[in-house]
């Protein structure tokens with residue numbers, strides 16, 4: 001890493017608008033959160049059972065000025081006190097990302113403060129630097145969100161290699177889909193997790209899908225279909241499905257796939273520092289199972305605080321610090337991208 005730009009106190013205003021949260025934060029030296037403002041659109045998307053991209057963009061436009069203002073005032077700072085302005089530019093909903101990107105470009109242009117583009121999944125990983133001040137790469141990270149399920153080797157703050165990933169649906173996506181079919185409100189993942197705590201995880205036998213010849217890759221769509229079939233078959237027979245038991249059985253199966261591949265990758269790579277990140281890293285069973293597995297093996301496990309698992313601006317500010325130090329600074333031609341590999345940053 002090039003540390004020549006380093007100074008004692010480096011303050012970044014970070015903006016996040018990749019999905020259904022309009023968020024901004026001020027973060028000092030990549031680790032200390034001075035302010036963190038998140039405005040969620042969940043209540044509106046709930047009416048439709050999922051995120052409506054067009055509505056998300058419009059709500060970001062309405063919220064972003066006041067969210068950024070509040071992040072600055074909570075930190076007791078003005079634009080001219082900042083050392084960088086960071087923004088999530090990929091991946092995500094394109095119309096939603098563009099709101100944050102254009103707002104950040106405008107602020108950077110008006111203030112002359114450098115603009116730092118941040119990859120959304122890299123920022124999820126960086127949420128761990130806020131919670132775990134001592135954590136430094138290299139480590140192996142399970143990144144599980146609504147749109148992605150990756151096992152990533154984080155060699156350095158801005159150097160990453162994908163070791164495994166889902167061949168079809170993401171873990172968060174299948175949690176949400178099954179939760180919705182059971183009848184839980186959006187976002188289903190957290191609701192299914194709560195119900196699962198009350199259920200019998202052996203009540204509904206589930207498959208354990210593996211990807212042939214790719215022991216670190218995941219495949220969740222068959223598992224999702226198995227759960228949906230249980231619900232639909234019961235409906236056809238006029239029988240009730242236990243939401244608690246199905247949630248528990250299904251959660252156990254998804255978490256079983258995630259932990260099995262993650263631990264295997266860690267063993268094979270000889271990596272004893274494990275980290276989890278992304279919205280699904282809030283899952284109660286995933287956290288419990290990994291704590292147990294890591295304790296048994298003498299691995300160190302790092303997890304973000306629950307409030308930093310979902311989308312937020314603080315994690316963007318954390319990653320942006322290291323992106324800046326490695327020379328990743330954008331000009332005003334910066335554009336948003338709906339898809340982009342975490343390896344490219």
Ligand code: KG4
Pocket residue numbers: 019124144145146147148171172173175176187188189190193278279280281282283284309310311
């Ligand atoms: O990282 P995130 O906030 O947004 C994306 O980048 O996608 O992840 C959102 C996903 C949703 O699918 C949500 O249902 C899931 O994370 N999620 C959970 C839990 N909390 C959030 N999934 C399982 N258990 C949870 N406790």
Ligand code: ZN
Pocket residue numbers: 120124145146278279310311
């Ligand atoms: Zn996310």
